[in-house]
Amino acid sequence: MKRTMIREVLASRGPQAAVRVQGWVRTRRDAKGFSFLEVNDGSSRGNVQVIVDESCPAFGGIEKFTTGSAVDVTGELVPSQGKGQSWELRAAELILVGGADESYPLQKKRHSPEYLREIAHLRPRSNLFGAVFRVRSRLAYAIHRFFQERGFLYVHTPIITASDCEGAGEMFRVTTLPLNKAPVGADGEVDAGKDFFGRPTFLTVSGQLEAEIFACSHSNVYTFGPTFRAENSHTSRHASEFWMIEPEMAFCDLEGDMELAETFIKELIADVMEHAADDLAFFDQFVDKGLLERLRFVLERPFQRVSYTEAVAILQASGRTFAYPAEWGANLQSEHERYLTEEHFKSPVTLYNYPQSIKPFYMRRNDDGKTVAAMDVLVPGIGEIIGGSQREERLDFLDEALAAHQLDPADYWWYRDLRRYGSVPHAGFGLGFERMLMFVTGVANIRDVIPFARTPGVAEF
RNA sequence: UGCUCGGUAGCUCAGUGGUAGAGCAGGUGGCUGUUAACCACUUGGUCGUAGGUUCGAAUCCUACCCGAGCAGCCA
CATH class of the missing domain: 3.30.930.10 (Bira Bifunctional Protein; Domain 2)
Structure with missing residues (x-):
């Protein structure tokens, strides 16, 4: 089944019998008999709320669906009973594509921009x-x-x-000359004429x-x-x-x-x-x-x-x-x-x-x-x-x-x-x-x- | 490059000379159509690094490293 981006799912005009989304878990809230999974795929600011209950085979191992893990969900899109979102996805099939253990640095709380800068590979x-x-x-x-x-x-x-x-x-020098043994001209300066372009070059x-x-x-x-x-x-x-x-x-x-x-x-x-x-x-x-x-x-x-x-x-x-x-x-x-x-x-x-x-x-x-x-x-x-x-x-x-x-x-x-x-x-x-x-x-x-x-x-x- | 402020648990921070703390995250249990869920218990630290002062330093001093702000340079 073809994937739908969450941006489109959230803008849906009516219920849909079957929708497939793929993304990363932002947070999970466990209730008795079922769990809420918030999934984001970068297509929009909003997450889609996924309901996983006993009817879904993955429910038995729901604790593996931690913040940061990658998932693939197919289910029915229905009006949400709760506040905060119009639609939610009742998972019929839920697959853990890639797990994320407790060392995942992005928590479900506010982080400082300075901290996030240090994890530029995850901050997006x-x-x-x-x-x-x-x-x-x-x-x-x-x-x-x-x-x-x-x-x-x-x-x-x-x-x-x-x-x-x-x-x-100030400009960055562009050169292929070896730093430790650059050719030197009669004047004692580096001989840029022997450089790649035959002259001094820089980044614009x-x-x-x-x-x-x-x-x-x-x-x-x-x-x-x-x-x-x-x-x-x-x-x-x-x-x-x-x-x-x-x-x-x-x-x-x-x-x-x-x-x-x-x-x-x-x-x-x-x-x-x-x-x-x-x-x-x-x-x-x-x-x-x-x-x-x-x-x-x-x-x-x-x-x-x-x-x-x-x-x-x-x-x-x-x-x-x-x-x-x-x-x-x-x-x-x-x-x-x-x-x-x-x-x-x-x-x-x-x-x-x-x-x-x-x-x-x-x-x-x-x-x-x-x-x-x-x-x-x-x-x-x-x-x-x-x-x-x-x-x-x-x-x-x-x-x-x-x-x-x-x-x-x-x-x-x-x-x-x-x-x-x-x-x-x-x-x-x-x-x-x-x-x-x-x-x-x-x-x-x-x-x-x-x-x-x-x-x-x-x-x- | 100059001046100023900061660096304490995975994250956000409190602690200013006398036994290292909180919230969140993680773990365990409970509860609930939840919304950064909630409740109880719990794991977790070479207090940036190296010296120094002191009976005793996270705390005072020096140097260095890293981050931020401001200034200069400019988009």
Whole structure:
């Protein structure tokens, strides 16, 4: 008999003479003459309650059906006599597919996320992580849907890259040279020319520069893939390996870029609220009490759009004492960003037009000569979720910026070529996938929205 | 990397110089259409590691390891 996923069983419209489910036992409650077995197969947050009584041959050995064991049940689906569920399965046949003894680490009680992190191979079977990874899958789908519906081209940019000057952070070296006897050149340095690619190579920190190439052929494109940063970060919102979405649009300015970013975030929220309502309700109840209200609020209200210069003025007029006072020309500190999004505006904020001196070389210089067409989207609880800009499409200004950042134009020959042949205004941004997932689920630590998180010193699974 | 907090039973924690505790999990028995079921009894510990102070250290000191938070880096 064909298996039915528990998600469908729970949504059944009427009784069914025979249903087969397969899954893992969450808990068993024994009564006189029969037992309740709660079975989950990951298809939904809910468990199906299975009734096993003397009419079922397996009842005699019911004590073997412990929390964590895998089972295969066939029986009749009937209205439940008890509260808490509409349907229950009266087991005619119950098979123990794989047992689990008392050392099974997941108990029928609340566990801390830190503990569950140590058992990353079992935590997807918990309520919390079951829900997190269902939403993660849905969010990834929603991202592709958003861009595909708008005619954006999905580009696979390289994971291994030779450009080591993208300015986005420390990079992981990729090499096949033996660590203990790497070939050394005349200068005493490792001779990367003898390495696999004949030059130094690294894991990508961003697909942006390559995405720009395709924006300049297919107009609207996006990337969605893994990204690596070798920073020694110990925070709840940084990981060494994470996924990033980077749209890039030709014939687009900063205004269009900000519009896309804001629409994008709203549509993702709407999609997840519609298609993962059960799981979001779980997060709202057990993880982050105001989650649904906050998401609705973000959906309904326009994002606050404020220039960097205005933001500094707001901070200076706030009457607040910051560890680092806000000052024009300096980077905004986390405390500043938090104040703006969590206290002053109490909503997502799009900041734009940052001082040129604190931003990367590729951002387009504004006419004031002091700022560049950059933008960051900040959200309450997480901070920066999007960073983007209009790119410098004018070769002379780009060369100036390269010089100012002490970068060798020769290393950027193909990037410069885009400005030599059919250059167009274009813009894009990067959205941290995990940060978006944190925002949508209310989960506070990035390590808990990645199936197998990589952070400094941690790569067990 | 810096600062702060923490590490005690399988899990969540209490215990702040004098005989290591509770709840849950596990075991045994009972009870009940149960809902993290309930009731009784019960097993379970090198108190993160290594030194030191003390008659005596889970408790005080030092170093290290691990976890968390904040900051920086940024998505």
